[in-house]
Each structure stands twice: as C-alpha cells, then as structure tokens.
Amino acid sequence: MLYWQALNLQVLAIMLDWLKKWYTNKFSDPQVVTLFLILVLGFLGIYWLSGMLAPVLVSIAVAYLLEWPVSKLCRMGLSRTLSTSVVVLGFMGVLTLVLMWIVPLAWYQGRNLLKDLPQMIELGRTYLLELPELLPGMVSDEQILLLMHSVEERVMAFGRQMLSMSLASLVNLVALLIYLVLVPVMVFFMLKDKAQLISGFVQFLPNERKLIGQVWHEMNVQIMNYIRGKMLEILIVGAVSYLVFYLFGLNYALLLGILVGLSVLIPYIGAAVVTLPVAVVALFQWGFTAEFGYLMLAYAIIQALDGNVLVPLLFSEVVDLNPVYIIVAVLFFGGLFGFWGVFFAIPLASLVKATAKAWSERLHPTESAA
Structure with a gap:
C-alpha cells in the first residue's frame, strides 16, 4: 500500500514539474502573457455582451468595408471628413435602394413560395412513393410515408412561423429604425476619427x-x-x-x-x-x-x-x-x-x-x- 502511495506521489511530482517547465517555457515572456489575456478577455466580452454590442459589431464590420474607398479618396487629396461623408452617404443611398426595391420583391416571392409548399410536398410524395418499386427490398411504403409525414410537419411549422413574422415585424420595426439611425452615425465617427480612436485604445495597452x-x-x-x-x-x-x-x-x-x-x-x-x-x-x-x-x-x-x-x-x-x-x-x-x-x-x-x-x-x- 505504501509502495503505491509513494509511486502516485512520484508521478504527481513529475507531472507538476512538467507543467511548471511548460508554463515557464510558454509564458516566460510578459508580452506573450499580455497578448493571451487580451484575447481571452476579448472573446469573453463578446460572448457575454454580444446582444448589447450588436450595433457596435455591425458598425465595425461596415467601417472595415468602407475604409478602403475612404482611404482612396484621402489619397486623391480630399480631407478625411469629406471622404467619410461622401462614402457614408453613398453607402446609405445604396442601402436605401436595396431596402425599398429588392427586399420587398424578395419578400413577396418568399410568401408565394410558402404558399406553394403544400403542392411541392405533394409532388415530392409522388416521387418518393415510386421508390419502393424502383428499389424493392430496400425501401418500403411505410418508411416513405413516415418520412413524408415528418417532413410535412416540419415544413408546415416553418411556413406558419415565417408567415407569423409579418405580425412580429411591427415589434422589430423599432429595432430596425434604431439600427438605421445608430449604425450610420457610429460608422461615420469610426471612419472620421479612426486615428483618435486607435490612439485612445492603445493608451490602455502596456508599453511593451x-x-x-x-x-x-x-x-x-x-x-x-x-x-x-x-x-x-x-x-x-x-x-x-x-x-x-x-x-x-x-x-x-x-x-x-x-x-x-x-x-x-x-x-x-x-x-x-x-x-x-x-x-x-x-x-x-x-x-x-x-x-x-x-x-x-x-x-x-x-x-x-x-x-x-x-x-x-x-x-x-x-x-x-x-x-x-x-x-x-x-x-x-x-x-x-x-x-x-x-x-x-x-x-x-x-x-x-x-x-x-x-x-x-x-x-x-x-x-x-x-
């Protein structure tokens, strides 16, 4: 009994010594530790606060998208403020065109597609019921009927959910309006004051x-x-x-x-x-x-x-x-x-x-x- 206890303690000491050497080797550099902590805190912050930070994330993505044309205009001699104004206004014009023209057409086609789903399911049932004759012994009528019943229930439930979204859209309209106002404002200042924002963030980082x-x-x-x-x-x-x-x-x-x-x-x-x-x-x-x-x-x-x-x-x-x-x-x-x-x-x-x-x-x- 004492022998096994001594052996376990020896194995534990070897493992602790290995972990100590690994930690000393990998995290001996303070810059490595700092980078690791920043990444961990960033991931945790986004994970826990993603709901509240959604407009900020959208603004960052749009700002990255528009940084290229803003930089091009700046290299042509325009000021950063003027370049940002031109690009953001152009982006908002394109977005307005999409929301006013393309989205309603796509929504209309989507509603028509949902109305045609029962006929599509029936046609699919017809094709599937022919499988037992084409593949005798491999597929039975009971399996096909069970599969079609399950698929029909799921598709119809999805269809009802999509149709009910037209009622829920009134509730989401306020959130959409907030995005349409808040995001362009944030994008504008992220692009215009990019240097100041980055320098302000850098102040919180260590010197090394x-x-x-x-x-x-x-x-x-x-x-x-x-x-x-x-x-x-x-x-x-x-x-x-x-x-x-x-x-x-x-x-x-x-x-x-x-x-x-x-x-x-x-x-x-x-x-x-x-x-x-x-x-x-x-x-x-x-x-x-x-x-x-x-x-x-x-x-x-x-x-x-x-x-x-x-x-x-x-x-x-x-x-x-x-x-x-x-x-x-x-x-x-x-x-x-x-x-x-x-x-x-x-x-x-x-x-x-x-x-x-x-x-x-x-x-x-x-x-x-x-």
Whole structure:
C-alpha cells in the first residue's frame, strides 16, 4: 500500500514539474502573457455582451468595408471628413435602394413560395412513393410515408412561423429604425476619427506591445480584405445566380439568387444547404426534364467557379487555411457567437493562426529564422 502511495506521489511530482517547465517555457515572456489575456478577455466580452454590442459589431464590420474607398479618396487629396461623408452617404443611398426595391420583391416571392409548399410536398410524395418499386427490398411504403409525414410537419411549422413574422415585424420595426439611425452615425465617427480612436485604445495597452502590434497589424489587413472580398463575393455570386435563374425562367429567381449569394457567408456548408431549395423549386416547376438538368448543371458551374476562381482571386492574401480548419472554425465560432461567429470564422481562425505563429517566433526566434 505504501509502495503505491509513494509511486502516485512520484508521478504527481513529475507531472507538476512538467507543467511548471511548460508554463515557464510558454509564458516566460510578459508580452506573450499580455497578448493571451487580451484575447481571452476579448472573446469573453463578446460572448457575454454580444446582444448589447450588436450595433457596435455591425458598425465595425461596415467601417472595415468602407475604409478602403475612404482611404482612396484621402489619397486623391480630399480631407478625411469629406471622404467619410461622401462614402457614408453613398453607402446609405445604396442601402436605401436595396431596402425599398429588392427586399420587398424578395419578400413577396418568399410568401408565394410558402404558399406553394403544400403542392411541392405533394409532388415530392409522388416521387418518393415510386421508390419502393424502383428499389424493392430496400425501401418500403411505410418508411416513405413516415418520412413524408415528418417532413410535412416540419415544413408546415416553418411556413406558419415565417408567415407569423409579418405580425412580429411591427415589434422589430423599432429595432430596425434604431439600427438605421445608430449604425450610420457610429460608422461615420469610426471612419472620421479612426486615428483618435486607435490612439485612445492603445493608451490602455502596456508599453511593451511589439508582439500585440505584430498580430494586430496582420489581422487588421486581413479583416479589411476579408470583409471587402466577402461583400464582393456575395454580390457577384448572387447577381450571377439571379441572372442565370431569370434566363432559365425559374420561379422565385430573385429570392433564390439572394439565398445563393448569402450562402457564401458559410464556407462549404452554405453551398450544400442552399442547393436543396434550388433543386426543389426547379423540380416542382419542370420535373425530371432537360430544363431541370440544364439548370442544375449551370448552378453547379456557378458553385465551381466561385470555389475555384472567385474565392482564390478575392481571398488569396486572407484564406491560407485548410478547408478542415475553416469548417471547424465555422462550427466552433458560430456556436459561440451566432451569426457574427459564422461571418468572422475565417478571420478568427486566421487570428488564432497568426497568434500561434507570432508566439512561436517569439519563443524560438532562432528556429523561426532558420
């Protein structure tokens, strides 16, 4: 008995000694500790206060988006205040056009799509009931009926929820008006007083902040390029998809084009999910005909060009991550922060990578130089 107690104490001492050496090796540099604490406090603050800080997060994202044209106008000789005013007013004009023209049309098509859902479900039932004859012994009528009953319940519940949103929208109207007034004001001052805001924030950091500055400079450029590239990708993919759907005569072309454009917010997963409504609408409209095949082929070409041409072109300086890491980042940060976690999943994953790289270079400068 005493032997085993002595052995356990010896193992515990070895583990504590290993942990002490690991901590001393990894956290011996005060700048590393400071960077680690800032990242932890930032993540916790956003996690707990994301609801209250939602307008601030929206304003930061828009400010990053508009920083590029503001900088271009400043380099042309305009003052920072005038450049900011021109860009923000132009952005608000485009946003007003979208809210007054595109959104009502998409909403109208969405309501019509929900009204056609029962007929789509019935058509799907017809196709599925043919499976037992095509696949005897593998699929039974009972399984098909059970599946269709479950799908019908879920779809109809979703339809009722979407239709009831028109009543709840009156309550959300006040919140929307707050966003439409508060966010542009915050964006304007974030852009106009960018230097003052950054210098004010830097005052709270310790004097030794070379490592923090290295990570911040890299991530600032990446986030700016990412948001600008993501907005361009949404516009290009959405516009091309709408044009293709319109030329084919597909029902709800605008709504489906918007969904395809927004699907690029979630890498890989979004494209797979949005394929279902496109295929269902096309199947309901044409059945298993040549038009259905041609449309799905054109849709597949759009997705292939987006993933293999557009994304590398727009994000060549930003996305240097394995697809597995990107999917894990989407799931992890999306689970923590919701929509904003999904939207910033790639920059956040890049932040983790940049931090680990700077950390390693700080602790092993000789190996990094080699």
